[in-house]
Amino acid sequence: xxxxxxxxxxxxxxxxxxxxxxxxxxxxxSAEAIxxxxxxxxxxxxxxxxxxxxxxxxxxxxxxxxGIEWHFIGPLQSNKARLVAEQFxxxxxxxxxxxxxxxxxxxxxxxxxxNVCIQVNVSGESNKSxxxxxxxxxxxxxxxxxxxxxxxxxxxxxxNVTNEAIQRAQFREMHQLFLTLNQxxxxxxxxxxxxxxxxPVAIEEGSTMIRVGRALFGERN
Ligand SMILES: *Cc1c(COP(=O)(O)O)cnc(C)c1O
Numbered sequence: 616x617x618x619x620x621x622x623x624x625x626x627x628x629x630x631x632x633x634x635x636x637x638x639x640x641x642x643x644x645s646a647e648a649i650x651x652x653x654x655x656x657x658x659x660x661x662x663x664x665x666x667x668x669x670x671x672x673x674x675x676x677x678x679x680x681x682g683i684e685w686h687f688i689g690p691l692q693s694n695k696a697r698l699v700a701e702q703f704x705x706x707x708x709x710x711x712x713x714x715x716x717x718x719x720x721x722x723x724x725x726x727x728x729x730n731v732c733i734q735v736n737v738s739g740e741s742n743k744s745x746x747x748x749x750x751x752x753x754x755x756x757x758x759x760x761x762x763x764x765x766x767x768x769x770x771x772x773x774x775n776v777t778n779e780a781i782q783r784a785q786f787r788e789m790h791q792l793f794l795t796l797n798q799x800x801x802x803x804x805x806x807x808x809x810x811x812x813x814x815p816v817a818i819e820e821g822s823t824m825i826r827v828g829r830a831l832f833g834e835r836n
Contacts, residue, residue, distance in 0.1 A: 640828030643835040646674040663689030697721040707732040707770040710744050719761035728765040737785045738774040768805030782813050786820035
């Protein structure tokens with residue numbers, strides 16, 4: 616019992632359901648590099664650009680039945696929404712009503728619902744995508760109006776700083792938003808935050824899903 620409790624407290628979770636999932640961010644990596652990571656046991660991959668991601672999904676079609684899982688994690692243009700809704704199983708970057716409607720329209724009704732996360736601009740930087748923290752609740756409500764979208768949680772890219780106190784404050788605000796949504800009755804299970812340079816702090820602050828590229832594959836060319 617003690618062991619189980621301390622395991623939970625340290626974020627280890629149960630063996631079948633790890634507390635923190637790893638998304639291997641494979642932008643700028645070849646299909647072969649993804650295949651190699653898959654062979655080593657990695658299942659979830661994140662792509663930022665629709666065209667590039669769709670080409671790799673096609674090249675790795677044989678891994679679909681073996682459980683490869685594709686996450687769209689980049690800015691989504693509306694003219695790409697149909698293909699992304701058809702080919703990816705997660706879209707982590709919902710940031711406006713029009714893209715929500717377009718994705719919902721194109722999910723194949725015979726497939727499982729599309730897993731989605733709301734992207735939050737927690738740092739408030741003007742050049743960054745995402746809804747403002749105070750918009751998250753009403754936006755979540757609008758997303759759950761579509762039965763073929765499954766709202767899994769929140770995603771963020773915090774400010775790119777090395778100051779750990781700043782990182783921690785932004786991750787903590789995201790965790791608060793996550794709890795607020797849960798308390799409002801949204802059955803969400805995903806808080807997607809933390810990249811190569813800041814994932815240890817993100818995990819300490821409640822991340823359930825880290826998105827790591829360079830620390831796995833090396834620097835991108
Ligand atoms: C590129 C990217 C990552 C991974 O960044 P690394 O620094 O390579 O770990 C994670 N999330 C998003 C949205 C990205 O665009």
